[in-house]
Amino acid sequence: MLRERLHRQLTPGAWPDSGLSPINRVVCVLILLASLMAVLETEPTLRQAAPDLFFAIEAVFVALFLAEYGCRLYAAGEEPRYRGISGRIRYVFSFWALIDLLAILPFFLAFLPFNNVFLLRMMRVLRILRLARLGRFSRAWSALAEALHARSYELLLSVGVAGLLLLISAACLYVVEAADQHEAFGSVPRALWWSIATLTTVGYGDVTPITPLGKVFAGITAVAGIGIIAMPTGILAAAFSDVFQSKDHQPERRHGAGEVER
Amino acid sequence: MLRERLHRQLTPGAWPDSGLSPINRVVCVLILLASLMAVLETEPTLRQAAPDLFFAIEAVFVALFLAEYGCRLYAAGEEPRYRGISGRIRYVFSFWALIDLLAILPFFLAFLPFNNVFLLRMMRVLRILRLARLGRFSRAWSALAEALHARSYELLLSVGVAGLLLLISAACLYVVEAADQHEAFGSVPRALWWSIATLTTVGYGDVTPITPLGKVFAGITAVAGIGIIAMPTGILAAAFSDVFQSKDHQPERRHGAGEVER
Amino acid sequence: MLRERLHRQLTPGAWPDSGLSPINRVVCVLILLASLMAVLETEPTLRQAAPDLFFAIEAVFVALFLAEYGCRLYAAGEEPRYRGISGRIRYVFSFWALIDLLAILPFFLAFLPFNNVFLLRMMRVLRILRLARLGRFSRAWSALAEALHARSYELLLSVGVAGLLLLISAACLYVVEAADQHEAFGSVPRALWWSIATLTTVGYGDVTPITPLGKVFAGITAVAGIGIIAMPTGILAAAFSDVFQSKDHQPERRHGAGEVER
Amino acid sequence: MLRERLHRQLTPGAWPDSGLSPINRVVCVLILLASLMAVLETEPTLRQAAPDLFFAIEAVFVALFLAEYGCRLYAAGEEPRYRGISGRIRYVFSFWALIDLLAILPFFLAFLPFNNVFLLRMMRVLRILRLARLGRFSRAWSALAEALHARSYELLLSVGVAGLLLLISAACLYVVEAADQHEAFGSVPRALWWSIATLTTVGYGDVTPITPLGKVFAGITAVAGIGIIAMPTGILAAAFSDVFQSKDHQPERRHGAGEVER
CATH class of the missing domain: 1.10.287.70 (Helix Hairpins)
Structure with a gap:
C-alpha cells in the first residue's frame, strides 16, 4: 500500500494526472538548489569564505537524496521486472538509477584516499541531469521529441x-x-x-x-x-x-x- | 465629459479605432525624443559642450510628462476600480503608472543630496519602456503575443x-x-x-x-x-x-x- | 518604331516574356564587370601596377553606359508621363534614372578641380545598385517582396x-x-x-x-x-x-x- | 553473371532495396577510416611519432581502393554507355570516377620527383567527398534536394x-x-x-x-x-x-x- 503510493509519487510515468507529482516537484527544486550550490562551490573565492557552510549544505542535500534513492529503490518493486533482490540489482544498474547516483556518490568518493577533485565537482554539477528524467514527462517534451x-x-x-x-x-x-x-x-x-x-x-x-x-x-x-x-x-x-x-x-x-x- | 474624452484619448485600449489616438501618437514622439536626449546626455563630450541646453530640454520634457501624468491620473477615474482617492492611490501603484513615473522622477531625484548619477541617467534612458505600453495595442503585437x-x-x-x-x-x-x-x-x-x-x-x-x-x-x-x-x-x-x-x-x-x- | 523596340528592350516591365530582354542581360553583365573593376581599382597595389589600364577600361565602360543612358532617355518618350522635353526632365530626376547616373557621373566629376577621391570611388562601386532595378522583375523577387x-x-x-x-x-x-x-x-x-x-x-x-x-x-x-x-x-x-x-x-x-x- | 552482381552491389542506384548494399556500406566505413588517417597524418607530432605506420596503413587503404576501382571499372560494362574499351575510357573520365581517383592517386603521385606535399595531403583528405556519391541515395537527401x-x-x-x-x-x-x-x-x-x-x-x-x-x-x-x-x-x-x-x-x-x- 505504502509502496504503491510511493511508486505513484516517485515514478513520473505512474502519476495519473498530467505534469509531476507533488513529491517530484519538491525533488526538482532540491536538484536545482543542490546543483546551484555545486556550481557556486567551484568558485575558490566563495569556497574559501565559508568552507564549512558548503560542506554542511552538501551533507544535508546528500542525506535528502540518499533518502529519496532508498525510497525509489523500495518503490521500484511495484514494477514486475524490478521485483525481488535480482530485480533491485537490475534497477540499480538501470540508466536513470545510475544518473541518480551522481547526486550522492561524489560526497562519499571524496573520502577515498585517491580522488580527482575536479571530476568530483563536475559530478556534483551534473546532478542537474536528473532533471532530464522528470522533464521528459512534460507535454512540451513529447512535441519536441x-x-x-x-x-x-x-x-x-x-x-x-x-x-x-x-x-x-x-x-x-x-x-x-x-x-x-x-x-x-x-x-x-x-x-x-x-x-x-x-x-x-x-x-x-x-x-x-x-x-x-x-x-x-x-x-x-x-x-x-x-x-x-x-x-x-x-x-x-x-x-x-x-x-x-x-x-x-x-x-x-x-x-x-x-x-x-x- | 472632459474626463471621458481625456480617458478615450489617453488610454490606448479605450480608443475606438484601431491604432493609437492622436494624443498618444504625440506622446510616442515625445518619449522617443526624450529618450534620445537622455542617451546623448550620457556622452561626456556632448554634455560638457552644452550642459545648460541639456538641462533646459530635460526640464521641458519633464513638464510635458508631468502634465500628461496628471491628465492620466485624472482620467483614470473613468474606470470603476480607479475611482475616488483610494482608487487613485491604487492607480499610482499600478504597473504602467509606475513605469510612467520613470519619465518624471529622475529629474526631481537629482535635487536630493544623496543620489547615484548613473542610476538616474539609466532611469531617464529607460523611459523608452513607456513605448511598450502603447505598442501593446498594435495588431502586430497581438499576433506575436x-x-x-x-x-x-x-x-x-x-x-x-x-x-x-x-x-x-x-x-x-x-x-x-x-x-x-x-x-x-x-x-x-x-x-x-x-x-x-x-x-x-x-x-x-x-x-x-x-x-x-x-x-x-x-x-x-x-x-x-x-x-x-x-x-x-x-x-x-x-x-x-x-x-x-x-x-x-x-x-x-x-x-x-x-x-x-x- | 525604333523607339518602341528600344523601350521594350530596355524597360524591364515592358518586355512581354518573363525574365529579362537580351539587351538588359548584356547590361547586367556590363554592370557586374564595371563594378568588379571599380572594386579592384580601390586596391592601391593593383591600381599602381597598371593605372592607365584601369583608366582605359573605365573609359570604355562609361562610354557604353553613356550610350545606354541616351537610349533610355530617348525610349522613355514611349511612356506618356515622360513625353516631351518637360517629360524627359522629369525622367532624368526619377529615382532609377538618378541611380543610372551613378554609373557615368563619377568619371566626369573626377575632372573637376575639387573632388573627394573616396566618394568618387564609392559611387563607382555603387553602380552595382543598378542591378536592383533589373532584379525586381524576377519571379523570385515578387515572392520575397x-x-x-x-x-x-x-x-x-x-x-x-x-x-x-x-x-x-x-x-x-x-x-x-x-x-x-x-x-x-x-x-x-x-x-x-x-x-x-x-x-x-x-x-x-x-x-x-x-x-x-x-x-x-x-x-x-x-x-x-x-x-x-x-x-x-x-x-x-x-x-x-x-x-x-x-x-x-x-x-x-x-x-x-x-x-x-x- | 559476376559482373551483374558486382554492378548491383557497387552502383548505389542499381541496388534493388532502399539504402546501400552491404559492399557499399563497407566502402563507406573504409572511406571514413582512410579520411580520418589522412587527417591525422597531417599533424606533424603524430606523423613523426610513427611515420612507417602511417605509410603502411595508407598502402593498405590504397590497395583496397585500387581493387574497388578495378571492380567498378569492370562492373561499369553493365551500363550500355560504358560498354567496350571506349565506354570504359568514358567511364574513367566521368565525374564520380574522377572523384574515386582522389582516393588512390595521391599515393602514387608522391613517388614523382616533383610534387607538392600539401596538395597531396589535401587530396587524401578530400577522399571523404566520395561519401557524397553514396549519400545521394538516402531518402533524406531527396527531400533536402x-x-x-x-x-x-x-x-x-x-x-x-x-x-x-x-x-x-x-x-x-x-x-x-x-x-x-x-x-x-x-x-x-x-x-x-x-x-x-x-x-x-x-x-x-x-x-x-x-x-x-x-x-x-x-x-x-x-x-x-x-x-x-x-x-x-x-x-x-x-x-x-x-x-x-x-x-x-x-x-x-x-x-x-x-x-x-x-
Missing part, C-alpha cells in the same frame, strides 16, 4: 553535410596557411579549430587567416556557415509545424471528413 | 535544454582547463562566461580553451550552439505559421465547411 | 523590440561598467557599440565587460540575442510558407472546392 | 541581396575608415574581409572600425546580418514544410478526394 524523431534522417544528413564542409574548409586552409601560421594551421586537426569556429559563426578570432587566398576561402566558409545554420533550423521549423498542426487540427479534420462521408 | 503564448511551454523547454547544455559545457571546460587558465576557467561560474558566449554563437574570443581536449569540448559546444539557435527559431516559425494561417484562412474555411455541410 | 510586405508590421515590431533590448542592455552596461572601462562604456552611445555586437551575435570581442555584474548582464543580452534572431526568422519562415502555398496550391484547392460544391 | 531545388530562385536571390549588402557595407567602410586604418580598410577588397565577417555574424574581431561613423555603419551592417541569416532560413523552412507535407499527406488527400467524388 516527436519533431526531432520524425526528421532525424534529415537532421543527421545536415550534420553530415556540415561535417563534410568542416573538413573541406579545414583542408583548404591547411594547404594555404600552413606555411605562414604553423601553430594554428599546421595540420588539418589544428585547422579544424578555426573551421568549426567559423562555420558555426561563433568566430572567436583567436586564429584568423592572414594570406589573401586564405581570406577568400574563409569568406566562402563564413557564407557556407549561414547554410549550416539555416538547414537544421528550416528542417526543425517544418517538423514543428507538422507536429503542432497534427496535434491541434487532427480532431477537427477527422470530424470534417466524417461530415463528408456521411 | 499569441504565437509566444501558444508555444510558451515548448519555448521554456528549449530554454531549459539550453540551460542544461550551458551548465554541462561549463562543467566540462572547468575540469579540463582550470589547471591551465585559472583566471578564465577556475570555477564553473567563470567558465559559464565562455560557455554562454560560445553557445549563443556570440564568440567574443576574450577567453578560449588552449588544451586540445578543451578545444574538442569547445567544438562540440559550438555545434550544439546551432541547435540552441535552431530550436526556438523553429518553434517560433511553426507558431507564427499557425497564428497567421488561423487569422487569414479561418473565415474562408468556416465558409467552406458550411458549403459541405449544407 | 510579397512575404516581406504581408508581414511588414510584425517585422517592424520585432525591429522595435530589438531596438528596445539594445537600449536597455546598453543602459545597464553603462551603469555597471562605466567606472571601470570609461573608454568603452563611458556613455550609452558608446555602450551601444558593444550592445549591438552582442545582440546580433556578431561578438567582435574588442570590447567586453570585465565586472562580474557586467558579465551577468552581458550573458542575459547574449541569450536575448537568440530571440532577436529567432523572431524575424520565424516571421519570415511563416510568411514565405504562406506565399509559397498560396501560389502553388491555390488553383488545386479552388478546383477541389468546385468538386465538392457540384 | 527537392526543397533546395524548388526554391533555388529565391535562395539565389537572397544570395544576390547578401552580395549587394556585402559590397555596399564594404564600400561605406572603405570611405570612412581608409584614412585611419589603411591596412584593414585601405581598399574595398580589404574591407570585404571585415564586411563578410560582420554580415555572417562570425565577427572575428581582428579588424573593427574605430571612427564613430564607421561604428554606425558597422552597427547597421550587423543588424542587416540578421536579415541575411533570416531570409535563407525562412525560405528553407517554408520549402521543407512544403516537401514534408506533400510527402506525408498526399496519399491521404488523394484518398479523401476520392471519397468526395464518389
